[in-house]
Amino acid sequence: MNPKEFLDKNKQKRLDQLFEFLKFPSVSAKSEHKQDIVRCAEWLKDQFNAIGIESKIMPTGGHPVVYGEKITSPDNITVLYYGHYDVQPPEPLELWKSTPFEPIIEGDYILARGATDDKGQLWTHVKAFEAYTATDTRLPINIKVLIEGEEESGSENLERFVKENKDMLKADIIVVSDSAQFDKNQPAVTFGLRGLSFVEIKVTGPDRDLHSGSFGGSIANPINILGRIIGQLHDDDNRIAIDGFYDDVVEITDFEREEFKKLPHTDKEYLKKTGAPALHGEKGYSTLERIWSRPTLDVNGIMGGYQGEGAKTVLPSWAMCKITMRLVPNQDPNDICNKIEKFVQKIAPKSVKCEVFKHGGSPAAVVSNEGPWLDAAGRAVKTGFGIEPVFVKEGGSIPVVGTFKEVLGLDTLLLGWGQSDDNAHSPNERFDLNDFERGTYSALALIEELAKVKA
Amino acid sequence: MNPKEFLDKNKQKRLDQLFEFLKFPSVSAKSEHKQDIVRCAEWLKDQFNAIGIESKIMPTGGHPVVYGEKITSPDNITVLYYGHYDVQPPEPLELWKSTPFEPIIEGDYILARGATDDKGQLWTHVKAFEAYTATDTRLPINIKVLIEGEEESGSENLERFVKENKDMLKADIIVVSDSAQFDKNQPAVTFGLRGLSFVEIKVTGPDRDLHSGSFGGSIANPINILGRIIGQLHDDDNRIAIDGFYDDVVEITDFEREEFKKLPHTDKEYLKKTGAPALHGEKGYSTLERIWSRPTLDVNGIMGGYQGEGAKTVLPSWAMCKITMRLVPNQDPNDICNKIEKFVQKIAPKSVKCEVFKHGGSPAAVVSNEGPWLDAAGRAVKTGFGIEPVFVKEGGSIPVVGTFKEVLGLDTLLLGWGQSDDNAHSPNERFDLNDFERGTYSALALIEELAKVKA
Numbered sequence: 001m002n003p004k005e006f007l008d009k010n011k012q013k014r015l016d017q018l019f020e021f022l023k024f025p026s027v028s029a030k031s032e033h034k035q036d037i038v039r040c041a042e043w044l045k046d047q048f049n050a051i052g053i054e055s056k057i058m059p060t061g062g063h064p065v066v067y068g069e070k071i072t073s074p075d076n077i078t079v080l081y082y083g084h085y086d087v088q089p090p091e092p093l094e095l096w097k098s099t100p101f102e103p104i105i106e107g108d109y110i111l112a113r114g115a116t117d118d119k120g121q122l123w124t125h126v127k128a129f130e131a132y133t134a135t136d137t138r139l140p141i142n143i144k145v146l147i148e149g150e151e152e153s154g155s156e157n158l159e160r161f162v163k164e165n166k167d168m169l170k171a172d173i174i175v176v177s178d179s180a181q182f183d184k185n186q187p188a189v190t191f192g193l194r195g196l197s198f199v200e201i202k203v204t205g206p207d208r209d210l211h212s213g214s215f216g217g218s219i220a221n222p223i224n225i226l227g228r229i230i231g232q233l234h235d236d237d238n239r240i241a242i243d244g245f246y247d248d249v250v251e252i253t254d255f256e257r258e259e260f261k262k263l264p265h266t267d268k269e270y271l272k273k274t275g276a277p278a279l280h281g282e283k284g285y286s287t288l289e290r291i292w293s294r295p296t297l298d299v300n301g302i303m304g305g306y307q308g309e310g311a312k313t314v315l316p317s318w319a320m321c322k323i324t325m326r327l328v329p330n331q332d333p334n335d336i337c338n339k340i341e342k343f344v345q346k347i348a349p350k351s352v353k354c355e356v357f358k359h360g361g362s363p364a365a366v367v368s369n370e371g372p373w374l375d376a377a378g379r380a381v382k383t384g385f386g387i388e389p390v391f392v393k394e395g396g397s398i399p400v401v402g403t404f405k406e407v408l409g410l411d412t413l414l415l416g417w418g419q420s421d422d423n424a425h426s427p428n429e430r431f432d433l434n435d436f437e438r439g440t441y442s443a444l445a446l447i448e449e450l451a452k453v454k455a
Numbered sequence: 456m457n458p459k460e461f462l463d464k465n466k467q468k469r470l471d472q473l474f475e476f477l478k479f480p481s482v483s484a485k486s487e488h489k490q491d492i493v494r495c496a497e498w499l500k501d502q503f504n505a506i507g508i509e510s511k512i513m514p515t516g517g518h519p520v521v522y523g524e525k526i527t528s529p530d531n532i533t534v535l536y537y538g539h540y541d542v543q544p545p546e547p548l549e550l551w552k553s554t555p556f557e558p559i560i561e562g563d564y565i566l567a568r569g570a571t572d573d574k575g576q577l578w579t580h581v582k583a584f585e586a587y588t589a590t591d592t593r594l595p596i597n598i599k600v601l602i603e604g605e606e607e608s609g610s611e612n613l614e615r616f617v618k619e620n621k622d623m624l625k626a627d628i629i630v631v632s633d634s635a636q637f638d639k640n641q642p643a644v645t646f647g648l649r650g651l652s653f654v655e656i657k658v659t660g661p662d663r664d665l666h667s668g669s670f671g672g673s674i675a676n677p678i679n680i681l682g683r684i685i686g687q688l689h690d691d692d693n694r695i696a697i698d699g700f701y702d703d704v705v706e707i708t709d710f711e712r713e714e715f716k717k718l719p720h721t722d723k724e725y726l727k728k729t730g731a732p733a734l735h736g737e738k739g740y741s742t743l744e745r746i747w748s749r750p751t752l753d754v755n756g757i758m759g760g761y762q763g764e765g766a767k768t769v770l771p772s773w774a775m776c777k778i779t780m781r782l783v784p785n786q787d788p789n790d791i792c793n794k795i796e797k798f799v800q801k802i803a804p805k806s807v808k809c810e811v812f813k814h815g816g817s818p819a820a821v822v823s824n825e826g827p828w829l830d831a832a833g834r835a836v837k838t839g840f841g842i843e844p845v846f847v848k849e850g851g852s853i854p855v856v857g858t859f860k861e862v863l864g865l866d867t868l869l870l871g872w873g874q875s876d877d878n879a880h881s882p883n884e885r886f887d888l889n890d891f892e893r894g895t896y897s898a899l900a901l902i903e904e905l906a907k908v909k910a
Contacts, residue, residue: 213851
């Protein structure tokens with residue numbers, strides 16, 4: 001029996017095992033699930049050991065990491081697989097059609113918290129490894145697996161873990177399946193992610209809330225001022241107006257522009273998904289360019305003054321907002337935090353105290369959009385899905401990818417088997433059975449394809 | 456015992472009764488306090504009846520009015536006293552040194568929500584009436600009392616109430632104590648008030664919160680847009696930039712400018728009271744001109760997106776803010792609401808839905824700054840405080856004063872016993888015990904002084 005036949009034969013068993021995995025309520029954000037997290041990690045470790053990947057549980061400052069290895073030969077390339085066994089909180093429960101930690105099949109879908117993010121996607125690789133070890137087929141690569149338990153609560157301890165275990169994690173390439181295809185039946189290989197900078201701005205005027213009748217018009221109103229500051233962060237072309245913000249931005253290449261144009265994207269369909277009245281973005285760029293290859297600035301939250309019912313004629317003491325900026329390659333998250341601080345302090349009037357709290361962030365990540373790794377990934381996806389993949393970028397950020405590049409010097413192949421409407425982080429999270437199958441066969445093909453790169 | 460001796464003798468009792476009054480959480484803006492409002496009105500009615508002012512509760516479309524009369528002779532002048540038994544919401548509770556509805560004495564102050572605005576000030580007149588009725592002293596005026604329960608939420612039903620009860624409310628002059636002295640130990644008679652317009656602006660983008668990585672930069676962010684709108688409401692000279700906003704504004708007269716200059720005001724002292732780093736207001740006007748005689752615009756509250764700890768990379772579905780504008784004589788509150796709506800709709804981009812909820816307001820009020828009523832008020836204040844009062848204007852609004860002029864044709868004497876740093880509308884609202892006493896004796900003297908005007 002060859003590995004492919006093994007997968008064919010064990011279709012139901014692979015699914016049953018995934019259901020076992022999905023039953024652990026491994027919610028990393030909630031301390032009440034600490035023991036569930038540990039039980040889930042133990043189970044996963046046992047699964048790896050059972051298929052010949054020697055594994056152990058390694059402590060971190062928070063939830064533990066499951067780490068395993070199968071070293072076949074020093075001549076083989078080494079692939080480090082990253083994934084996570086923790087999940088988002090399932091709330092609000094009343095919006096679920098099923099019970100989040102009792103997986104069911106509904107139509108073409110596996111319905112459970114973690115189905116697509118990330119247990120289901122991770123499982124495709126685990127079962128591809130097994131297809132080799134269980135059939136005594138020669139495994140042409142060295143495998144390392146690094147499965148963390150804190151991805152959904154910010155991967156707080158992972159950077160240190162990676163730094164402290166640099167030697168152990170040495171590899172040639174990293175594979176992550178924790179994202180989405182471009183569309184239904186349009187698989188994709190992702191070659192870039194945006195980075196992130198996070199700041200909070202607090203404007204303080206009077207030392208307490210004042211009566212707007214007795215003081216309005218003579219003392220600066222922190223909400224008026226914060227609004228004025230936010231209003232000046234973009235210019236009339238919806239470009240970010242912060243001095244020097246674009247200094248390090250790598251302009252979109254002609255190659256990228258052409259690739260994006262080829263994609264089966266229409267603004268009309270995209271807009272429909274959002275429910276917004278019209279598109280809105282930086283002048284001179286298409287929608288895909290705006291979300292994948294251009295930096296952006298969003299106020300994620302704002303508060304100040306009276307938020308209750310009716311009117312309260314107050315001149316509030318303070319107002320604050322939270323801002324994240326999505327970054328593109330070459331922008332430095334700390335530099336961007338410094339630039340927004342400098343700009344805001346420049347435009348804020350002296351009649352208020354203005355504080356900018358800089359929380360740093362993570363740089364954008366790029367994998368070269370050409371070269372043997374990407375070619376190999378493309379061929380594997382084509383084998384698994386029977387469809388030629390497209391090469392895309394992603395507007396969001398996966399901080400650990402930046403860490404891998406920075407600490408280990410490694411590129412990451414982002415091979416998402418999910419869909420953007422899989423309800424990751426929402427009620428009724430799901431994973432298409434067909435995507436689970438095709439992802440598993442792609443993971444299998446990937447092993448041989450990556451092995452060829454070195455050859 | 457004469458009325459003055461009665462006040463002397465009952466000092467503690469007057470205070471104890473005020474504490475009873477302050478214990479009602481009669482917050483008119485919040486529907487959860489509907490029953491507290493009713494209980495407070497009942498209590499007040501009983502207090503009036505107990506001192507011989509025949510009173511009843513009269514329904515309105517909203518919270519009820521307490522109305523009472525004591526008619527002594529058709530030959531006496533009739534004084535209509537207006538006040539309000541409702542209070543501002545107490546939030547934010549964590550900034551209070553005490554519990555808002557459990558009044559305490561701290562140093563020289565009564566500390567409680569409503570202490571100065573308006574329960575404490577109202578109480579000075581009630582106790583002045585009692586000093587006559589309890590001592591069987593001949594009351595030289597006819598008394599009418601109109602105490603409403605919606606002043607802090609815009610007096611929405613009072614105008615109709617006044618119109619429907621014109622005959623009942625017939626009087627010669629109106630007295631209101633719901634404002635501040637000019638300064639510590641500088642009592643004042645107020646001859647003008649600003650008006651008010653209230654709107655809420657809601658900006659809606661996508662039909663739900665979106666991931667700012669997947670959509671940021673291509674879909675309008677409602678907070679970004681609302682900030683931009685707020686930022687455009689003032690120009691660089693801090694003038695309001697709404698088209699036509701100043702069309703009907705009556706410019707400050709030379710007389711007013713001169714009177715204001717005479718007052719014992721220094722910007723330094725004024726600024727110190729607020730704790731703000733610097734003054735901030737319309738170019739070309741002094742502080743007193745800005746707050747008394749120029750229209751202003753304050754955002755009183757703003758909300759949208761994620762307000763919790765840390766970052767949440769959301770592109771929020773909506774953002775909203777509450778805006779009140781203070782008006783000067785000749786500006787029409789509804790016209791101003793229409794003008795801001797038109798302006799906001801003009802500058803809002805088509806990529807969001809922008810709604811302006813217009814809640815109307817009240818016009819500015821002016822009482823002639825000469826004549827026998829003002830002279831009588833001045834003499835009464837001098838008797839009660841032992842200090843010659845100054846004649847001033849007030850930046851706040853008492854909507855009903857405009858209604859009284861319009862519907863009943865009556866001028867209003869504004870005799871404030873509070874201080875501008877009494878924290879009306881803020882945490883730790885307070886009322887100086889000494890002002891409470893001197894206000895009560897002034898209220899007593901006012902009865903005799905007003906009686907003389909007719910004579």
